Amino acid sequence: MKNTTKQFKHTIVAIDVAIVTIEGNELQVALIQLKNEPFKNYWALPGGMVGSEESIKDAVSRHIKMKAGISKIHLEQLYTFGEVDRDPRGRIVSVGYLALSPVEKLKLKASEEYSNIKLFKVNAIPSKIAYDHKEIIKVAITRLRSKVVYTNIVRYLMPDEFTLTDLQRIYEVILGREFDKRNFRKKMMVIKMITDTKRKTSGGAHRPASLYRFSGKGDYKIDFI
Amino acid sequence: MKNTTKQFKHTIVAIDVAIVTIEGNELQVALIQLKNEPFKNYWALPGGMVGSEESIKDAVSRHIKMKAGISKIHLEQLYTFGEVDRDPRGRIVSVGYLALSPVEKLKLKASEEYSNIKLFKVNAIPSKIAYDHKEIIKVAITRLRSKVVYTNIVRYLMPDEFTLTDLQRIYEVILGREFDKRNFRKKMMVIKMITDTKRKTSGGAHRPASLYRFSGKGDYKIDFI
DNA sequence: TCAAAAGTGTTGCAAATACACCCATGT
DNA sequence: ACATGGGTGTATTTGCAACACTTTTGA
Structure with a gap:
């Protein structure tokens, strides 16, 4: 400079x-x-x-x-x-x-x-x-x-449809720590921030995963993670 | 206008x-x-x-x-x-x-x-x-x-020395709801945000109260209330 | 002796955590 | 058949909330 x-x-x-x-x-x-x-x-x-x-x-x-x-x-x-x-x-x-x-x-x-x-x-x-x-x-x-821990701000980093594993990975990247898969899924279900699209992934050499999207349109605050 | x-x-x-x-x-x-x-x-x-x-x-x-x-x-x-x-x-x-x-x-x-x-x-x-x-x-x-719920920001609204009842009142005024006296005191002790000065109030027609001050000088964050 | 605020523990419930195995698919 | 990620339940621990009576002082 x-x-x-x-x-x-x-x-x-x-x-x-x-x-x-x-x-x-x-x-x-x-x-x-x-x-x-x-x-x-x-x-x-x-x-x-x-x-x-x-x-x-x-x-x-x-x-x-x-x-x-x-x-x-x-x-x-x-x-x-x-x-x-x-x-x-x-x-x-x-x-x-x-x-x-x-x-x-x-x-x-x-x-x-x-x-x-x-x-x-x-x-x-x-x-x-x-x-x-x-x-x-x-x-x-x-x-x-x-x-990230008290809002649904991650929605702005996610594509329209995603798997629960995708979502968990985003939280882990942002917060720099790992979560238990079962506890993570339980919490996501409880706060109903996301909705099951009833569609599934395909193509991977493994069991297909359910696809989800974020519920509603806006932002909200709640305790989670 | x-x-x-x-x-x-x-x-x-x-x-x-x-x-x-x-x-x-x-x-x-x-x-x-x-x-x-x-x-x-x-x-x-x-x-x-x-x-x-x-x-x-x-x-x-x-x-x-x-x-x-x-x-x-x-x-x-x-x-x-x-x-x-x-x-x-x-x-x-x-x-x-x-x-x-x-x-x-x-x-x-x-x-x-x-x-x-x-x-x-x-x-x-x-x-x-x-x-x-x-x-x-x-x-x-x-x-x-x-x-107010995750920092010691109330310190800037309090005089140098105060009783636990004073402190509780400030939280109640800010948050617009009441707290249980025993639970409040327990939490204040656990997070050790404040220190007992060993001095007491006097003059009221009631039992004297211990005077406290905030510990340290700076701000910090922790979950409480 | 009375009024007024100070001070002090325990119990029950809910939420968070820790933990391991079977399932569906593609190769 | 095997490798890969998907999906699920329970037991334990921890933190939070509810709750009432005794103490010390001044008037």
Whole structure:
């Protein structure tokens, strides 16, 4: 990172979003590689300015659509980072967001601004991270881990239909510990967060598994796991 | 509220803070009465602009010191409100904060800007509330209620020394339900959040009560209540 | 001696955990 | 027939909730 003079005179509101997904039994976050100073070649969260005629949430959606090719994605606001010197280009206040999507729905694409965009395991993010984005990622993962035990937030990481083993694997990846299969299934049945589709998998060299989907449409809170 | 033309050209970052305390067995929040349009005589949360050379948190502390005469107060960021039309004067993004203090430490004082500042019961806030401040208050109270059951956040609402009955009352006021005295005391002992000072109250026409203080200095999380 | 709040244990119930074997399919 | 993941029940432990009486002080 090089020292540069400040480019912006006024305080600017920006957003940065941690797009989190699960691939290969690992939590992953999307990072872009910056082309320009002051953080040339550093990795950063996708983000950008909030326009003067758009809400903060709309700005997040707009940037996600540009960089990850997805317009319907679960979003939640994390925290607003407002240290004076967090951005060497000037006074930029950034609102951090968490976005969750099953990996199949992401279409990461580089643009003129960025030489590259790809997923990194959250346990192995590159050391050259721009700004305070490492901290934002940490807040994002902490939030996900904390909400997973009292909400149905995992639904945003799952495909429409899934087996109970798939679901258990997602919980295990997020929380980093294993569950007993029988106890896990019992609990899922009790809280009736999911519904049996009466369809089954086929093709595996093993007994077919029942396919489930999440019940209802919204979010809810309850104690489980 | 009257219609006015926009006063500010650029997006501005402001803060609004819900200063919450307990008085008379009720949760209370400090509100100021505005002197000027577009919300003349409406009640609002204390708040104001974030200076270009101060962090967001410093701006919150500064405004609290001005309006509530207290410089050491527990603060936590709640949410950033970024709808385009939330302020008729222009594009103002506001970072909402929760501040907690025992009532004895607050010294609410009116200023030139505000004709009045006082505490309102959160169950009886006036109907003439400016901006989206009713929503901010709601987020503040929800956050407090939710954190009280898994953190030691009540410490910021208590005086330095207190009896177990005092402490139980605070939990009951915040959560709006009653606890069994024996179970409550048992739990407080188990989690060892508080320490016996070996001192006792005196003066009441009843048996003296042991005085306690919170252990350690920081925050922690654990399941209780 | 009375009023008022402080203080103190036990029991029953519900929820969480630990644990092992048979089933259906594809190769 | 065998390898692979799917599917199921019970016993034990632990944590939570319900419950009532005695103690100490000041008036």
